[in-house]
Amino acid sequence: MDKQACHGPSLIWPRSGYDTPAMTEHPPSLATPYRTHTCGQLRAGDIGAEVRLSGWVHRRRDHGQLIFLDLRDRHGITQVVVDGTDSPAAHDVASRVRSEFVVSVSGTVTARLAGTENARLSTGAIELQTTALEILNEARTPPFYINDPDAPVDESLRLKYRYLDIRREPMQQRLLLRSRLVQAIRQAHHENGFVEIETPTLIKSTPEGARDFIVPSRLQPGSVYALPQSPQQLKQILMVGGVDRYFQIARCYRDEDLRGDRQPEFTQLDLEMSFVDEATVMDFVERMAIEVSQAVTPERPLLEVPFPRFTYGEVMERFGSDKPDLRFGMELVDLAPEIPTPDGVPASGFRVFDDALAGGGRVKAIVAPGLGDAPRSRIDELTETAKRFGARGLAHLALEATGSVKGPIVKFLGDDLAERLCARAGAGPGDLVLIVADGTEVTNEVLGRLRTDLGARLGLADPNVLAYCWVHRFPMYKWDVEGGRWDATHNPFSGVVPEDEALLTTVSGDPSRPSPEDPAGRARALQYDLALNGWELGGGSIRIWRRDLLELSFALQGYSLERMRNMFGAMLEAFEYGAPPHGGIALGIDRWAALLTNQATIREVMAFPKTQSGTDLMLEAPSPPDAGQYADLGLRVVPVEERKA
RNA sequence: GGACCCGUGGUGUAGCGGCCCAACAUGCCAGCCUGUCACGCUGGAGAUCGCCGGUUCGAAUCCGGUCGGGUCCGCCA
Numbered sequence: 221m222d223k224q225a226c227h228g229p230s231l232i233w234p235r236s237g238y239d240t241p242a243m244t245e246h247p248p249s250l251a252t253p254y255r256t257h258t259c260g261q262l263r264a265g266d267i268g269a270e271v272r273l274s275g276w277v278h279r280r281r282d283h284g285q286l287i288f289l290d291l292r293d294r295h296g297i298t299q300v301v302v303d304g305t306d307s308p309a310a311h312d313v314a315s316r317v318r319s320e321f322v323v324s325v326s327g328t329v330t331a332r333l334a335g336t337e338n339a340r341l342s343t344g345a346i347e348l349q350t351t352a353l354e355i356l357n358e359a360r361t362p363p364f365y366i367n368d369p370d371a372p373v374d375e376s377l378r379l380k381y382r383y384l385d386i387r388r389e390p391m392q393q394r395l396l397l398r399s400r401l402v403q404a405i406r407q408a409h410h411e412n413g414f415v416e417i418e419t420p421t422l423i424k425s426t427p428e429g430a431r432d433f434i435v436p437s438r439l440q441p442g443s444v445y446a447l448p449q450s451p452q453q454l455k456q457i458l459m460v461g462g463v464d465r466y467f468q469i470a471r472c473y474r475d476e477d478l479r480g481d482r483q484p485e486f487t488q489l490d491l492e493m494s495f496v497d498e499a500t501v502m503d504f505v506e507r508m509a510i511e512v513s514q515a516v517t518p519e520r521p522l523l524e525v526p527f528p529r530f531t532y533g534e535v536m537e538r539f540g541s542d543k544p545d546l547r548f549g550m551e552l553v554d555l556a557p558e559i560p561t562p563d564g565v566p567a568s569g570f571r572v573f574d575d576a577l578a579g580g581g582r583v584k585a586i587v588a589p590g591l592g593d594a595p596r597s598r599i600d601e602l603t604e605t606a607k608r609f610g611a612r613g614l615a616h617l618a619l620e621a622t623g624s625v626k627g628p629i630v631k632f633l634g635d636d637l638a639e640r641l642c643a644r645a646g647a648g649p650g651d652l653v654l655i656v657a658d659g660t661e662v663t664n665e666v667l668g669r670l671r672t673d674l675g676a677r678l679g680l681a682d683p684n685v686l687a688y689c690w691v692h693r694f695p696m697y698k699w700d701v702e703g704g705r706w707d708a709t710h711n712p713f714s715g716v717v718p719e720d721e722a723l724l725t726t727v728s729g730d731p732s733r734p735s736p737e738d739p740a741g742r743a744r745a746l747q748y749d750l751a752l753n754g755w756e757l758g759g760g761s762i763r764i765w766r767r768d769l770l771e772l773s774f775a776l777q778g779y780s781l782e783r784m785r786n787m788f789g790a791m792l793e794a795f796e797y798g799a800p801p802h803g804g805i806a807l808g809i810d811r812w813a814a815l816l817t818n819q820a821t822i823r824e825v826m827a828f829p830k831t832q833s834g835t836d837l838m839l840e841a842p843s844p845p846d847a848g849q850y851a852d853l854g855l856r857v858v859p860v861e862e863r864k865a
Numbered sequence: 866g867g868a869c870c871c872g873u874g875g876u877g878u879a880g881c882g883g884c885c886c887a888a889c890a891u892g893c894c895a896g897c898c899u900g901u902c903a904c905g906c907u908g909g910a911g912a913u914c915g916c917c918g919g920u921u922c923g924a925a926u927c928c929g930g931u932c933g934g935g936u937c938c939g940c941c942a
Contacts, residue, residue, distance in 0.1 A: 286899035
């Protein structure tokens with residue numbers, strides 16, 4: 221994801237070329253007492269007009285008696301000419317002007333002299349002959365280049381001076397795209413009968429899920445609010461309220477460690493629908509996603525419409541990931557069918573393979589195209605990656621250009637089997653076959669990680685394509701070894717696939733005494749995730765809206781009725797007053813915007829993001845409260861040493 | 866909680882035991898210039914190499930710690 225890829229040539233700045241249509245559409249209302257037009261507005265048709273422009277000095281070219289100023293605002297750049305013989309007063313001001321000064325210019329729109337037109341500017345046919353120039357505000361020399369969109373700048377500097385970074389073209393582009401994204405989302409929802417409702421951000425803490433951010437209450441000393449991790453319960457309660465179709469662009473908060481795709485506060489498109497099944501929700505979201513993509517990034521092709529729908533089982537088998545990047549192949553291939561099993565005993569000749577198969581595990585492979593002649597160091601690197609994700613090792617077979625198979629394990633397998641394995645994997649001359657032999661879960665996971673890793677390194681994915689896909693039929697629960705209970709894989713309210721309802725039982729017969737052998741472990745959830753280009757965009761489910769199933773599911777998850785009431789009391793009570801069947805989804809707006817602009821992190825599509833350690837370098841937040849704030853809240857700080865004790 | 870990478874004039878980089886009181890580009894300041902658009906030309910200022918400590922005759926360079934930023938694992942229903 222390089223910076224140029226940030227979608228298309230754009231532009232305000234002359235370096236990059238030309239203006240996008242979106243930036244040159246001018247509502248007539250942008251005129252103010254400070255300007256008659258914006259800096260991206262004037263054209264040959266305006267020649268002769270007396271105008272006034274205001275903006276920042278993008279660049280100054282001083283030729284002595286003649287000074288050129290490139291005047292910039294977010295709409296574009298207009299060249300201003302100050303002639304010392306025509307208007308000495310303005311020339312005097314122009315010679316004092318520096319980069320990023322805010323100035324206001326009055327003058328006449330004139331055609332540029334023949335041969336001096338600038339094709340890279342949308343205003344390049346004209347220039348402004350200055351009659352009056354006023355400095356509205358001076359500016360210190362900026363700490364980095366505002367006028368060069370390609371200049372690399374340390375990200376922490378950009379964050380400290382975010383207002384200057386936002387003045388730069390790439391950030392303007394991304395914030396604009398994000399604005400259009402949200403606008404398109406809102407439009408699609410309103411057109412489909414959704415009601416936009418705001419839910420509170422001071423709510424009740426629940427012990428489930430991620431760590432809550434908490435806010436001490438002054439009126440209720442000793443008690444705290446929590447900031448919502450998502451509006452989950454509230455939106456379900458809205459369904460009980462008969463809202464039918466709800467959506468919200470909702471700010472959410474999770475106090476967990478940060479990543480490139482995770483910030484402590486982030487924005488979700490949150491929606492919920494009543495009287496729906498899985499297909500209703502998926503169909504709507506899919507149509508909406510297509511409309512929105514085409515509205516926001518019409519130049520980017522969708523890989524497949526309708527979006528492919530995979531079951532969790534299939535996607536893990538084929539891609540080793542529940543958020544596969546479908547822009548390239550490199551699918552996982554099962555090698556077991558080639559391995560002979562005389563008397564039912566696997567006999568490849570290579571112990572690692574045979575033991576894995578005999579133990580109920582798998583032998584699977586992916587093909588790294590063109591890496592057949594990779595040096596030992598490269599193989600070692602891949603092996604390290606495989607081990608980091610839990611594999612015991614990584615076997616490989618290299619197909620030379622001549623077609624002969626090389627590799628340390630050929631001597632165990634024999635040439636014939638080695639060749640058949642390569643053929644099964646789909647490898648051609650010059651390719652490298654990477655093989656993992658382990659339990660099913662580890663094998664798929666490790667190969668999936670290698671696939672993602674190699675796909676990125678080898679540049680296999682077309683950066684222009686948008687590859688959406690659905691993944692559904694997730695397992696309802698995952699066995700929690702320490703807790704001795706079934707843990708919801710996604711949302712504790714996810715419904716169960718109707719035909720699996722009977723599986724919600726335990727071997728013991730008592731849902732409050734679960735064991736890893738329970739049929740419940742095989743139950744599949746009415747849960748669906750939407751993935752885009754290898755990122756999880758979001759997920760949702762049809763909820764359990766029947767009281768009996770909810771109690772059963774919670775019992776399997778090890779929650780007593782009392783604990784349930786404590787955590788979800790309001791919602792459970794609401795459910796006793798006639799809850800309609802309902803379900804919904806939440807999509808990460810930050811991730812979506814990052815993907816649509818081909819950025820590697822969501823920080824690039826947020827105006828004021830935080831660092832990995834959760835600080836805001838511009839505001840210098842967080843900061844210690846003052847004594848009075850503590851007193852109001854009845855709080856006292858415990859020194860770090862005592863906390864550890 | 867852990868692993869790894871980065872930190873040198875305003876900015877981006879080079880230098881990786883002595884050739885360095887640090888180089889290049891750009892920015893900044895001053896002067897000149899009436900057709901430039903990354904204007905040009907001439908001159909100038911600007912860094913005790915994140916910080917602390919150690920090794921060494923000698924440290925930007927090696928080692929330890931620390932601070933800041935990033936990537937990843939754990940974590941994130």
